Amino acid sequence: MIFRRYGMFTGGIELPDEKRPTIDRAIEVATRPQRLLVPLAPCGGAPATPTVATGDTVSPGQRIAIAKDQTGVDVFAPLAGQVAGIVTVTVPEWGGFVESPAIEFTDLSAPTDLAPSRGEDGGLPERGFNWKDASEDSLLARLAEGQLATHRVRPQPLMTWLSRARDQKCRWSIVNVMDQEPLVSSDHRLLSEFGPEIMEGLAIIARLVGSPNKIVAADHRRTSYYEACGAPAERFGVTQIALPHKYPIGADTILTKVITRRETPPGETPFAVGAAVLDAATCLAVYQWVVHRRHLLARVVTVAGPHTARPGNFWTPFGTPCADLAALTAGPGSGSAAGEPTLIHGGPMAGTVCDARAVVTPATNAVLSLEAARTPLPGPCLRCGWCTDHCPARLNVAALNDAFELSLVDRARLGGALACVECGVCSYICPARLPLTQRVKQLKRRIVALRRASEAPPAIGSDKP
Amino acid sequence: MTSDATSSSQDRTHTGATVAHVHDSPFIRAPEGARTVFLTTVLAVCGPLLGGIVMFGWRASMTAALAIASCVITERLYYRVTRIPALLGRSHSVLTGVLLALTLPAFVPWFVPVVAGAFAIIVGKAVFGGVGHFVWQPALVGRLAVAVLFPALLTVADARFEGRQPVLAQNRLLVGDVREAAYGNDTAPWRGRAAPNRKDAVLLTPPTRILRGLTDRKSPAYSALVQRPADQPDAKPAGLLQMPPMENLFYGARPGGLGETCILLLIVACLYLAYRDYLKWELPLSMFLAAWITVAVAPIYLAGPNDTVRTVWLPILSQEGLAAALTYVNYQTVSGGLALAITLVSVEMTSRPVTAGGQVLLGVGCGVLAMLLQLYTTIPIPCLMAVLAMNTLTPTIDRLWRPRVFGTKYFAFLRGK
Numbered sequence: 001m002i003f004r005r006y007g008m009f010t011g012g013i014e015l016p017d018e019k020r021p022t023i024d025r026a027i028e029v030a031t032r033p034q035r036l037l038v039p040l041a042p043c044g045g046a047p048a049t050p051t052v053a054t055g056d057t058v059s060p061g062q063r064i065a066i067a068k069d070q071t072g073v074d075v076f077a078p079l080a081g082q083v084a085g086i087v088t089v090t091v092p093e094w095g096g097f098v099e100s101p102a103i104e105f106t107d108l109s110a111p112t113d114l115a116p117s118r119g120e121d122g123g124l125p126e127r128g129f130n131w132k133d134a135s136e137d138s139l140l141a142r143l144a145e146g147q148l149a150t151h152r153v154r155p156q157p158l159m160t161w162l163s164r165a166r167d168q169k170c171r172w173s174i175v176n177v178m179d180q181e182p183l184v185s186s187d188h189r190l191l192s193e194f195g196p197e198i199m200e201g202l203a204i205i206a207r208l209v210g211s212p213n214k215i216v217a218a219d220h221r222r223t224s225y226y227e228a229c230g231a232p233a234e235r236f237g238v239t240q241i242a243l244p245h246k247y248p249i250g251a252d253t254i255l256t257k258v259i260t261r262r263e264t265p266p267g268e269t270p271f272a273v274g275a276a277v278l279d280a281a282t283c284l285a286v287y288q289w290v291v292h293r294r295h296l297l298a299r300v301v302t303v304a305g306p307h308t309a310r311p312g313n314f315w316t317p318f319g320t321p322c323a324d325l326a327a328l329t330a331g332p333g334s335g336s337a338a339g340e341p342t343l344i345h346g347g348p349m350a351g352t353v354c355d356a357r358a359v360v361t362p363a364t365n366a367v368l369s370l371e372a373a374r375t376p377l378p379g380p381c382l383r384c385g386w387c388t389d390h391c392p393a394r395l396n397v398a399a400l401n402d403a404f405e406l407s408l409v410d411r412a413r414l415g416g417a418l419a420c421v422e423c424g425v426c427s428y429i430c431p432a433r434l435p436l437t438q439r440v441k442q443l444k445r446r447i448v449a450l451r452r453a454s455e456a457p458p459a460i461g462s463d464k465p
Numbered sequence: 466m467t468s469d470a471t472s473s474s475q476d477r478t479h480t481g482a483t484v485a486h487v488h489d490s491p492f493i494r495a496p497e498g499a500r501t502v503f504l505t506t507v508l509a510v511c512g513p514l515l516g517g518i519v520m521f522g523w524r525a526s527m528t529a530a531l532a533i534a535s536c537v538i539t540e541r542l543y544y545r546v547t548r549i550p551a552l553l554g555r556s557h558s559v560l561t562g563v564l565l566a567l568t569l570p571a572f573v574p575w576f577v578p579v580v581a582g583a584f585a586i587i588v589g590k591a592v593f594g595g596v597g598h599f600v601w602q603p604a605l606v607g608r609l610a611v612a613v614l615f616p617a618l619l620t621v622a623d624a625r626f627e628g629r630q631p632v633l634a635q636n637r638l639l640v641g642d643v644r645e646a647a648y649g650n651d652t653a654p655w656r657g658r659a660a661p662n663r664k665d666a667v668l669l670t671p672p673t674r675i676l677r678g679l680t681d682r683k684s685p686a687y688s689a690l691v692q693r694p695a696d697q698p699d700a701k702p703a704g705l706l707q708m709p710p711m712e713n714l715f716y717g718a719r720p721g722g723l724g725e726t727c728i729l730l731l732i733v734a735c736l737y738l739a740y741r742d743y744l745k746w747e748l749p750l751s752m753f754l755a756a757w758i759t760v761a762v763a764p765i766y767l768a769g770p771n772d773t774v775r776t777v778w779l780p781i782l783s784q785e786g787l788a789a790a791l792t793y794v795n796y797q798t799v800s801g802g803l804a805l806a807i808t809l810v811s812v813e814m815t816s817r818p819v820t821a822g823g824q825v826l827l828g829v830g831c832g833v834l835a836m837l838l839q840l841y842t843t844i845p846i847p848c849l850m851a852v853l854a855m856n857t858l859t860p861t862i863d864r865l866w867r868p869r870v871f872g873t874k875y876f877a878f879l880r881g882k
Binding site for chain 2: 009015016118178182195253257263264265268269270314328342344345348349350352376379380381382383384385386389392393394395396398399413415417427428429430431432433435437
């Protein structure tokens with residue numbers, strides 16, 4: 001991988017890496033789960049309508065629910081098993097969890113067939129579909145039939161994502177494999193084991209988006225893992241870029257800025273500057289469906305943390321309860337006098353405390369059991385300015401903290417609070433231990449709510465003209 | 466999550482109650498906390514303090530100890546009364562005490578540091594709500610209070626030689642008593658100076674007082690910088706010839722506050738703080754440059770023949786050559802309290818702006834004001850007062866100077882979008 005010098009961003013910070021326990025271990029297939037609670041609204045939005053009834057037996061990949069509208073996707077059974085009923089679980093949303101109905105399965109088969117098919121080397125299923133020669137409409141139709149979802153922090157139906165990317169005429173398709181959070185290595189393992197497949201998936205997406213620039217961005221310290229990507233990248237015209245590891249260069253807007261030198265306006269996504277940012281798992285799922293007509297029914301989840309006896313990356317079927325997943329690899333040290341370890345959904349910088357009913361969805365890249373460290377008591381702001389110095393969005397976080405304490409939402413808006421990328425650097429660095437990231441997130445939420453309230457048309461029958 | 470009974474002691478508030486904790490991302494934190502910041506800063510400022518103790522003897526350590534103890538005890542007592550949480554913890558009061566000690570001369574009576582410490586904590590810090598909330602640097606508030614309350618005690622060491630203050634002789638360093646002082650020669654080098662007739666210290670004129678003769682418009686004391694004009698038979702002497710050697714000022718062998726004098730140690734402390742990321746280089750540099758340029762531009766007054774006064778604007782371009790002009794400007798910048806104000810006082814976290822641009826604004830204001838006060842007024846601590854005055858503007862600068870936010874145009878906040 002060629003290390004080309006790219007632009008940089010101001011701010012940021014060096015984080016401890018702590019990936020050593022998992023970075024070299026091949027992705028394993030998780031042991032047979034006791035039960036699966038497959039959420040019907042993995043992307044939020046309206047839950048899908050189940051097509052199976054209690055007591056039915058399903059086979060892997062069988063369609064078990066049909067989406068109501070464009071905001072949801074069809075749901076497929078990850079493993080063979082028996083429907084036990086409808087329950088309520090929680091799925092991750094921005095900074096929290098929302099409830100979603102789910103189909104409970106018991107009597108499950110062993111998850112041996114979860115790992116995706118290899119390209120030419122594995123050779124098991126025939127290459128059924130030649131996407132290069134197919135027309136764009138037939139390719140789109142095939143992708144729409146797949147009912148895929150993006151595997152981002154906030155999943156959305158792939159077709160919704162794709163239509164936005166096509167509307168914006170994105171010139172860059174970027175796969176973000178920076179994998180910057182400490183302890184987490186799921187994207188890194190995916191790229192190092194399924195590199196050629198991910199390159200092909202990116203090429204498919206870039207063709208549909210219509211973007212001439214296909215880019216894979218990875219950490220410059222780990223390029224030696226990705227040597228298998230070289231030939232396919234050349235074949236599909238993918239540019240491989242190794243970037244420095246200053247956190248949070250892996251945030252979408254920052255990555256877009258570094259690669260394209262275009263800054264995303266506050267409150268917008270990189271679509272606004274013509275960049276479509278994806279991740280490795282989505283590319284793999286697209287490759288699986290388009291080429292082999294198989295659904296990717298599992299997500300690579302990093303299970304790690306000081307209390308984990310067997311840290312690693314696991315193919316985990318959607319719907320596995322996070323608590324069960326952590327229990328699979330829990331070590332003898334957990335649950336000791338040191339206190340129950342805290343279960344984290346996502347990485348330690350931007351993740352959330354795992355809800356008790358949370359399940360694995362496309363958004364789950366890691367389930368970490370960390371020390372049950374309590375959030376320290378915040379002190380008064382010293383005005384040291386470290387948050388402002390290290391903010392990748394160049395926000396004056398100290399001023400935003402003042403605005404939060406005084407409830408001055410409009411001042412926060414003028415201060416550019418919407419540009420926050422929620423990376424967590426300000427909270428990490430704050431010597432007064434103020435929850436700055438949470439406060440800026442709350443300000444963002446209130447700014448957006450106020451904007452919606454001012455823009456909303458008056459309700460029918462109201463007194464306003 | 467909610468509170469539970471097994472919380473460790475650090476989870477208890479000052480009233481002893483456990484509080485509910487919300488687990489928030491990020492779940493890892495940088496190791497440096499507020500207490501570490503303060504204690505590391507104390508470590509840095511202890512260097513100049515030790516330099517002062519060496520240069521001014523055991524009375525300096527007494528003054529410093531009284532200032533620190535006064536700050537710590539006052540803060541404890543005030544906290545016992547008001548229970549303001551931001552006053553909990555002693556690290557910041559120690560820092561305030563050390564900074565205060567740096568500004569006080571060694572020969573003051575015992576009650577001066579005590580009163581200064583009490584003022585610093587109560588007026589400078591506690592009434593604003595404690596750490597992180599004050600507007601004016603507390604140590605400067607304490608210093609200003611005693612400068613107003615006891616003006617004579619802080620400037621006059623010996624009533625017979627008013628205007629002169631003591632410095633230990635080289636053979637009496639650290640153990641000598643600065644109050645046992647005798648008249649000394651201002652222009653003599655510090656190295657090799659022995660104590661006169663069984664005294665410990667020599668009384669020297671503060672160098673700013675010597676330079677004052679160049680900027681006093683009503684009665685200029687000198688006719689030139691270095692070269693006495695030959696064509697004037699009644700010409701007054703050249704100003705810079707009355708100054709001590711420049712190296713005296715760098716070692717710190719001159720009268721002044723405990724930590725004010727030794728510029729070498731001040732620079733080392735400042736560099737250490739910059740290395741620890743506790744200060745940005747922009748503020749000290751802009752303040753120094755602003756002060757230097759102000760001195761280079763601001764007029765000096767020279768005595769001409771027949772009691773006339775010659776006004777020389779831009780002394781850096783004076784007729785006596787660049788070497789003399791540079792010497793003059795450098796003497797002005799190193800002889801007062803400017804070094805302490807630049808390196809340790811103006812960069813104090815709470816009372817300076819947050820952004821680098823705002824710090825440049827503050828630094829320029831501080832530098833210009835400090836030099837104007839030192840050149841043309843007789844207030845006792847011009848550089849520290851300049852910093853104190855500019856601290857008032859810090860909240861305004863913080864609101865006015867906004868860096869460009871990611872993804873917006875320059876000065877977007879002015880356009881209201």
